[in-house]
Amino acid sequence: MILRTTTTLIAFILFGFSIYLFLAGHSAPGGGFIGGLMTSAAILLMFMAYGHRAVTTILPINYRLLISIGLFIAVLTSVGSFLFGEPFLSQTFEYFYVPVLGEKELATALLFDLGVYFTVIGVSMTIILTIADDR
């Protein structure tokens, strides 16, 4: 009971913190890897508190597919530079006006990080859930 109540609170704080870490990676400690690990820690906490069936109905995600999606995003952003005649893995950035937040620098490195983020979540959740389901 205590675990479940605190989980509802903590899991959301963890989610929020992991997304902060993911977005802060460019100019502060953080990035796709640690962000992905924190997110899977949050999901794992929910699994521990509510059990397997409840969480899979709330979050119907195929984590193995998530690995492929993450890798696909990462490779596509690196290959995307081919279209502009730039060397493989070239990054670019631009300043955009985002509503509410104001002038922000958006770099394609963030998309690569998004790929890493998804892959890390997919890998860690696949490992844990495969071992947990094993009977």
Add this chain to the structure above:
Amino acid sequence: MSNLAVLPIVIPLISSIILAFFHKKLPLVRSVAKLVSIINLFVVGFIITYVYNNGPVVLESGGWDAPFGIILVADMLSMTLVLTTNIIAVAAVFYAQHSLSQKQEEFYFYTFFLLLIAGVSGAFITGDLFNLFVFFEVLLMASYALIVLGGEKVQLRESLKYILINLFSSMLFVTTIAFLYSVVGTINMAQIAQRVQEVDQQGVLTTIGILLFFVFGTKAALFPLYYWLPKPYIVPNPVVSALFGALLTKVGIYSILRVFTLIFGHNPSFTHNFFIWIAGLTLVFGVIGALSTNNIKLIIAYNIIPAVGFMLMGIGVFNEASISGTVYYLVHDMIIKAVLFLIVGAIAYLAGTSDLRKMKGLIHHYPLLGWLLFVSGIVLAGIPPFSGFIGKLLLLQGAFSEGEIIIAIVGLLCSLLILTSVMRIFIRGFWGERDDSLTVHKKTARKLTIPIAFLLCFSILLGVGAELFYPSGASIANYLLNPEIYIEAVLKE
């Protein structure tokens, strides 16, 4: 145009990811994998003609200048090996469908297969020592998955040994790179080479070189470090064994070739004499292993070891003839080992056993397979019109001109014993009376034979068309003996 250098890595990488999305739809997965392998072969063929005409392609990834970013260098040596890798990949992907069970294929076989190809191509192309480590890990991770795919008891046992030894050598690799980085302050191979040259490889640098040699020697199965190789190589499916036998040890030997011609070439009286000793012992012990067993798969697995010994002998002798012999032998051996593993895989499947004492008279049922084994046996041993001959001839020529008589004689004797070990399979398994108790699978045999024949054609072409290939082998040797060309191409001074 510099993006050409990354295509042999990116094409298999992307397609392996795409195949992971629909791994259960086998007809689609198979046809996509076949198509991608063939496209990749043609792309690599195009790149190699481009490199042949215009010199090495250097890709500075991310647009960062040479010593600061990761460099990919597609020169003639690496592209020749990538081309050979892709020829083997095409044969393997056509063989896989008939030798794997449906369940194995569904469980991401083609994804891991293409990742292995991407890792091997990356290890050949990279120009950065730490990136070489990363690509080693990419190909090793894929190989861990492939070796255990199927989950039989014997596979689990042997994969444990395989993973332990490879983890250990990877750790040693990282430690050695750390040593080297603390001494020279860079991990770009061209800049390391330049800095080692400046101090004439004094002090601790030779020690680091020997440490690197032991790392690559573990991967390549050289004399004191070969004990892990034979058993893990025979437990997975034949097509996986063929990929391992053809590619993995050769990545190790390529790394030795690259590192000891480019970086640590300034103290040959110590390092290269040491190599000749190791090469001689590798030859002898590998051949003894190949003669000691009646398991046909194990015979071929042991045969990898003397072949690696021959190549190391060429690196140890270190003159133009021997280096071009090593390159020639490397390409020849990649193809012929794949052929032999695929053949013994087919024999073991068709005869229902891999024990030589339990089979006889297979030539009555499978004449084509028998003659393919015969031809590949004499190609392996180096009988004149075939490709093994030219490589060995160059190696021996190099050894005699340097006065290394003993190693040359050891090499010759070992060739004889290699021939004996393979011909034993032919004589004991294929000759003899017709065995009517055998259930005959003519149709499967034909399907398994086509990729083998395809590969063997390349092997024969390499031998018969030696005049065509010899000049490029010699120019690669010349290029390797003058590391300044590489350094200038990368650092652009």
